[in-house]
Every structure is written in structure tokens, then in C-alpha cells.
Amino acid sequence: MAGYTPMMQQYLRIKADYKDAFLFFRLGDFYEMFFDDALKATKELEITLTSKNAGVEEKVPMCGVPYHSADNYIRILVSRGFKVAICEQVEDPKTAKGVVKREVVQLITPGTVMENGMLDEKENNYLAAVNENADHTYSLVYHDLSTGENRAALLEGGFDTLLSELYNQPVREIVVSEQLDQPLQDELKMRLGVTLSYQEPGVSNSLSQEKLAGGVTDTRLLDCFFMLLHYVERTQKRGLDHLKPLQVMELKSYMTLDMYSKRNLELTETILKKGKHGSLLWVLDDTVTAMGARMLKKWLERPLLQKEAITRRQDLVQAFLDHFFERDTIRQLLQSVYDVERLSGRVAYGNVNARDLLQLKRTLAKLPELKQVLSDFAEAEVQRMGQELDPLPALHDYLEKSLHEDAPIGVREGGLLKDGFHAQLDTYRDASRNGKQWIAALEQQERIETGIKSLKVGYNKVFGYYIEVTRANLHLLPEGKYERKQTLSNAERFITPELKEKEALILEAQEKSVELEYELFLEIRDHVKTYIPALQQLADQISQLDVLQSFAEVSEKQRYARPTFNSSRSVSITEGRHPVIEKVMKSGEFVPNDVQMDQGSDILLITGPNMSGKSTYMRQVALTSIMAQIGCFVPSEAADLPLFDQIFTRIGAADDLVSGQSTFMVEMLESRHALEHATDRSLILLDEIGRGTSTYDGMALAQSIIEYVHDNIHAKTLFSTHYHELTTLDENLEKLRNVHVRAEEHEGNVVFLHQIREGAADESYGIHVAKLAKLPDSLIERASAILQELEGQGQKLEASAPKAVQEDMQLSFFAEPEPKKEETVKRSDKRAEQVLTELSSINLMEQTPMEAMNLLYKLQQMAAKK
Numbered sequence: 001m002a003g004y005t006p007m008m009q010q011y012l013r014i015k016a017d018y019k020d021a022f023l024f025f026r027l028g029d030f031y032e033m034f035f036d037d038a039l040k041a042t043k044e045l046e047i048t049l050t051s052k053n054a055g056v057e058e059k060v061p062m063c064g065v066p067y068h069s070a071d072n073y074i075r076i077l078v079s080r081g082f083k084v085a086i087c088e089q090v091e092d093p094k095t096a097k098g099v100v101k102r103e104v105v106q107l108i109t110p111g112t113v114m115e116n117g118m119l120d121e122k123e124n125n126y127l128a129a130v131n132e133n134a135d136h137t138y139s140l141v142y143h144d145l146s147t148g149e150n151r152a153a154l155l156e157g158g159f160d161t162l163l164s165e166l167y168n169q170p171v172r173e174i175v176v177s178e179q180l181d182q183p184l185q186d187e188l189k190m191r192l193g194v195t196l197s198y199q200e201p202g203v204s205n206s207l208s209q210e211k212l213a214g215g216v217t218d219t220r221l222l223d224c225f226f227m228l229l230h231y232v233e234r235t236q237k238r239g240l241d242h243l244k245p246l247q248v249m250e251l252k253s254y255m256t257l258d259m260y261s262k263r264n265l266e267l268t269e270t271i272l273k274k275g276k277h278g279s280l281l282w283v284l285d286d287t288v289t290a291m292g293a294r295m296l297k298k299w300l301e302r303p304l305l306q307k308e309a310i311t312r313r314q315d316l317v318q319a320f321l322d323h324f325f326e327r328d329t330i331r332q333l334l335q336s337v338y339d340v341e342r343l344s345g346r347v348a349y350g351n352v353n354a355r356d357l358l359q360l361k362r363t364l365a366k367l368p369e370l371k372q373v374l375s376d377f378a379e380a381e382v383q384r385m386g387q388e389l390d391p392l393p394a395l396h397d398y399l400e401k402s403l404h405e406d407a408p409i410g411v412r413e414g415g416l417l418k419d420g421f422h423a424q425l426d427t428y429r430d431a432s433r434n435g436k437q438w439i440a441a442l443e444q445q446e447r448i449e450t451g452i453k454s455l456k457v458g459y460n461k462v463f464g465y466y467i468e469v470t471r472a473n474l475h476l477l478p479e480g481k482y483e484r485k486q487t488l489s490n491a492e493r494f495i496t497p498e499l500k501e502k503e504a505l506i507l508e509a510q511e512k513s514v515e516l517e518y519e520l521f522l523e524i525r526d527h528v529k530t531y532i533p534a535l536q537q538l539a540d541q542i543s544q545l546d547v548l549q550s551f552a553e554v555s556e557k558q559r560y561a562r563p564t565f566n567s568s569r570s571v572s573i574t575e576g577r578h579p580v581i582e583k584v585m586k587s588g589e590f591v592p593n594d595v596q597m598d599q600g601s602d603i604l605l606i607t608g609p610n611m612s613g614k615s616t617y618m619r620q621v622a623l624t625s626i627m628a629q630i631g632c633f634v635p636s637e638a639a640d641l642p643l644f645d646q647i648f649t650r651i652g653a654a655d656d657l658v659s660g661q662s663t664f665m666v667e668m669l670e671s672r673h674a675l676e677h678a679t680d681r682s683l684i685l686l687d688e689i690g691r692g693t694s695t696y697d698g699m700a701l702a703q704s705i706i707e708y709v710h711d712n713i714h715a716k717t718l719f720s721t722h723y724h725e726l727t728t729l730d731e732n733l734e735k736l737r738n739v740h741v742r743a744e745e746h747e748g749n750v751v752f753l754h755q756i757r758e759g760a761a762d763e764s765y766g767i768h769v770a771k772l773a774k775l776p777d778s779l780i781e782r783a784s785a786i787l788q789e790l791e792g793q794g795q796k797l798e799a800s801a802p803k804a805v806q807e808d809m810q811l812s813f814f815a816e817p818e819p820k821k822e823e824t825v826k827r828s829d830k831r832a833e834q835v836l837t838e839l840s841s842i843n844l845m846e847q848t849p850m851e852a853m854n855l856l857y858k859l860q861q862m863a864a865k866k
């Protein structure tokens, strides 16, 4: 550091503590960045790079952003996953001796942004902390700084379960200890694309930990929670009175969606466009408030398992559905409800202005009416909602009495408070108003005395009050009384001692009143702070009400039916529909289908031509179950469902490009995950398993997976396939049933009827689809010819292809090679030899399923090589 100017030394000292952040170093009206920060920032922010003399020979790279527009730049950096440390001058440069003292006053990180413009109002912004415990469980804490929410969960199923959970509930940033295994850290960063931050556990902080622990005693959870709290306190350096006590999430009391399902089923965003439009959330969201929208998303991410809790929600939805007019009134009242939840956070944080508090007042003003509407319902649950709603009349009256209706955005220029709220403030205001009246009267009087009708008394910031006379009238002014202050092109401005005396009084009163107003406003803010827990409770009640009315609204518009639940593992859906597809289609076009799976039927094997609706049918079962378990009604005429504990999906070509896995590998990973964790209370969707590999491989895998599920898991399973050969499985597998999607051939074209029927489909119609897609005619003809030839040669695959060894999945992948398989292999003897050598050198008994799958993948790659 020697050789640098004192200021640069100061910079380097501070920067050493914030190595992983951009240090915004305040210099006058700019935040400056130096060295690497400057080089990176010019790229990210597209601002000019300059350099600064810093005492040493070589100039230091530098760039800067103006202080008043810094928010924008900070937003860009944070949204890209960076952190920004704000370093301010903490003493007055005028009185400072030597270098002005500077300190970092806030560290803004992706998981801790509070600034309004940087938050999506309909989404929570979660920061998480993860800790690996000595017993190899993981502790996970979620925290939303803007709402004060704190939730913890203990994950016992290893790192995969942790990843699954974090997929399901996305976070922007994760706090971990530097001791966490490096590969795990990399995995978190890579797979989830989050910012990692470091904090060692076991450091104490000044927050009232005991209160925030909320009665939780598990030290594994508390250690992780305190680690997170410490991180938040260290970075924010501000009031955190709005933090709510820790709540423990029993993950077992919610339906688990594996890490693939939320994405595959497009619950909150679509796979392709990553937007809400086209997702289930998009269909279900008819909430009125931002708080309601956030809660709906949370519910969707965690469907319930307890029948009582679901029934309670259903009862409320039913009540709102049955009372259209009341629901309409409720929706109207909710229109004027402000985001009380985030407001509480900002009250604690100290950045609310008078306008925010006025919004709060207007919200409170609507509550008595809302309470009344709810209490007037005949249904007991709704009545109770009304009774439990506390409109906080004392707070409303206080804000009504104190805040001026037209208060400005700023809090330091006065005009915030009403007359009559505070005696001293009134005195100052009177003085200033009287003075202004006196000045108005003076204008009148001067006009009479001088006879100049156009004489004006005005005010500007430089000269204060003045008397203005046009040049033409100057001769009318008496000598000596007026002192010339300013000359304009066609007028002169004067002052008198009398005028200046009054001016001093007015300005003093004004200054004092503005100062006092600011102090009083801080008092008001502190007073509102005492209401934070009550406001948070209110926010929670209003959010719930909003989600439930939204369910009612959507259920009415989309004609959903109230589902019932059974404990006999039976699925019975009459005329079920796919909620998203039916919404984007013109009404009446979607073909409803039944789903019947009683105790005796666990697996539906679905066949049918391409584009006929197999995937749609499978997804609609999963979406219907999820909707049912969050308490919403479902797209069908009637539905009786089990309470599924978990949903697993393997759908579509979801190449995991980010982590560099092939389609087939992803397919195998997703299948493994399902086979490992599913129970007889789960729902599994397997869409065309084995499609990503050669026919024999694929079919062998598909069959053995079906058998494994059938014999060992007993989960309700929907399995679609193009391998018609699999449809004979129902002969041996008692709980498997064939269904197919009907299509008809009409004058050489396929007509999709989208109707599900019992039994297997007879033809694949693939070539017809190619025709629909308008591939060249000659190509289509050639394909038909080849098909006929193949069928003629009897080369269609036999249904019983590879016989799987049922007790052992690992073996089933490599079941005794059938003679036919060798025929395929002959095509390239050399390659075949390689594969065979590799195959024979493996000791299968020592392989884990995962290793076997990797190997299979490798073999397949070898076989496919040209």
C-alpha cells in the first residue's frame, strides 16, 4: 500500500473487507470504482473507463456513476448476481481533517435487496442459508428481508433432497460456511445459478435471537438460522424490527414435488419462455393484491397433505363461489389494499415516507367494511375470518389525525403534517402564514402609496422578498425609501428594511417548522413500528382471503368442480381437462377425458399416435391433483382423488444444458429419482421413457421400469410409450391396464379425436404426422414404402423383446442379449467388438444403479459412434 495517496490507502483498506463485492466509493457527487472493480464495471454497466493518479507510478483504472442515478446501476449489478457495497462519507468534508472518514453503510446483495424498484411485487425474494450437520442432515433456512419471513427445514435425504427443495423454492442467494464441501458449493452455484455468500456459524449478533427463535429448540436449525441472521445484520446495518420468529416447516406435511416436476409441469413458469404466461400459476392467479399473488405462489409450491386443512380451504372457496355479489364487493375492497407486508419491512428499515403511511391509512379505512362483509356470511369459516380481522382503528385514527392528505414524497421539506396535530408546529406555521399575509397586504399598500398599479411583491431564493417596479414607472418611486437589489431588462427590484425584517421572521418560522415536522414524522414512524406484528398478521389474513377468492373466481369462470378425497388410493376423474391447454384453446374445443384407476389398477400404459394427446392426458392428472391439494377446485365434472404424498415426472426432452447432461442421462436421473423415493401413495408420470436411446435399449429399460414400479413401488403411474410391443405386458402384470388415444384415418389423413379409450392402440401414425408437418411428398412416399417393406419382412419387434430380470434392476439393463440384438450389432463389427469387450469386463454385482446407468450411457455412445 505504501506509495498510494492517503485516500487510495483508505480505499484499499475498505476494499479488503469486501473482496466479493463492487465497492461504490463515494467521492463528492460520484460513486467511484477502482482497479478490477472498475474494469469489470465498465463492461457490465457500459460506462467509460478512466484512470486516476494514486501516488504510484502507474495510474489506477477508475470509473464512476453519479450519486443521484446510482440506483439504476446497482439494480443492474444485483440482478446479475453481483453484490454492491455502498461506501459513504461519514463526516462533513468541510470540517474533516485529512482524508474524509468513509464507511460501508450497506451491502446490497441479490438476496437482500429492499429497494422498491428492485423487487418484483408479486414474488418473494428469498435468501437461504444452508448448513451441513454432523449427522449428515442439512439445515435450510429461508429468509425474505422485505417481508421479514423466516422458515427452516431439516432435510434428511442427503444433498439431492436439498437440491430438490431448492429447485422447488427458488432463492437468489445462499449463505454457507466456508467449510462446506467445495464440490457441494460448486453444485449449488452451477445447478441453481445462485450467488453464494459466506458466514461462519457460531458468531453472536445483537438481534434478539431468543425471541426470533420462536420456541424452536433444534440446535441444528438454530445454528443455521443464527448464521443467516448474522449475515443479514452484518450486511444491512439497519433496523430489523420486522423480522418474524422462525417457523419450522415439516416438509413431510406437504406434497413433495421432485426437482423436475415443478419445471416439467410448468407450475409457475413455462419451460421454453421462462415466463408466467402459460403456466398453472397464470391460470389460477386472479388475485387482486400483490400479497395475495405472493401467497398463491407459495401455496402452489407446497400442496397440502392433511385433509382437514384442504377441506377448510375448500369450504371457504365454496362460500365465495356461492356468493357472487359479496365476492365482487370483497374484490373491490381488496383493490385499495396496499402491500402492508412489505410496508412493515420498510417501516422497520426506516425508509417509508408519508405517502406510504397514507396508503396504509387508506387500507385500514377499508377494513371495517371488509370485516362486515365477511361477518355477514352464513358460513361459519368466513364469519370467523371476519371476526379475526382487526382493522386497527387506533392506528387509523392516529394517521388520520397526523398526516396531511397531500404530503409530498420527500420527508425533509415539510408539508407532511396536518394543522392541529402539534401545538408548536401550529405556532410556527401561524407565524409564517401571518408574515405572508402581511406581505400580501404590503403589496396593496405600496401600490396605493406610489400609484404604480403594476407594482409586485415577489420572492426568489437568492434575494428573498423584493418589490418589483417596471422601468417605465421608476420615476414614480420616492427617493431614499427603497434599496435597489437587482436590475432586469425592463424592471428593477428593491427591498426595504421593513420587508427584510418580516422576511427573517417568516423564514425562521418556516425553517423551524420543517425541522420540527421531520422530527415529528420520525416519531410517527416509530409509533407505526409498534404495530408491525399486528400489520404482519393483517397481511397474512388478507393474503389468504385474496387467494381463496381468486380460487372461487377462477373456479367459476373455468367451471371447475370441488374434488373429494379417498383413502383407498383410487383416482376417479370424470371429464377431466388440462387447465392450461383448455384456457388457451377456444372454448369447447378441448376434449375432456375420464381417468379411472381404482385399487386394482396402478399403472396405465398409454399408447396412441404422435400429437394425439398422451402427454396432455398425463399432465392433466398431475395438475388436477396439485390443484386439489392446494384447496382449489379442479377442471372436471367430478373428481375423487387420493392425497398424493409426492409427484414424480419424467416428461419431454428437458435437456439439462447448463449442467451438461445429455437427454438420455437426464431421463435416467429423473427415473432413478422417482424409483428411489416414490411410495404407494405417490403419482409417477413417465412419458416415453427410453425414447432417447436405441430401440432395444429403450424398450428394455421401459419394460423393466414398469415391472419395477408394478412389483416394488405400487405408485399410481401413467406411462406413455411408442413401443407397441409393451402393450402385451398386461398379460403378466395384474395391475397394469392399457388405454389409448383414439385417432381415425380419413382419406389417408389422421384425424385426432383426443379421446382416451380402453385397450392398446393399433398403429403409430407417425408418417401421417410427418405429412401433417408438410415434409416433402417424395420423402413421405419413401417412408411409407420402407414401412411396408419392414412390416413385410416381419422385422417388427417382438413384444417380449429383452426379458428383464425382475428382482434386480441393474441386471435388467443388460439382460441376456437376444439373437436379434446381435443382428443389429453386426452392422459394425469393430464397434460391436469394443462394446462387447467393455461389457464383459464389468463386474455387475459391484455396480450401483447410478454407475450402471452411466456405463450404459457410455456403451450407447460407443455403439452410436460412426
Ligand SMILES: Nc1ncnc2c1ncn2[C@@H]1O[C@H](COP(=O)(O)OP(=O)(O)OP(=O)(O)O)[C@@H](O)[C@H]1O
Pocket: 581, 589, 590, 591, 592, 593, 608, 609, 610, 611, 612, 613, 614, 615, 616, 617, 754
Ligand atoms: N384432450 C384434448 N382436446 C383437444 N386438444 C388436445 C387434447 N389433448 C391434446 N390436444 C392437442 O394436441 C396437441 C398434442 O398433444 P400431446 O403433446 O399431448 O400429444 P402426444 O400424444 O403426447 O404427442 P407425442 O407422441 O408427439 O409426444 C396438444 O398440444 C393439444 O393442442
Ligand SMILES: [Mg+2]
Pocket: 614, 615, 616, 687
Ligand atoms: Mg407426448
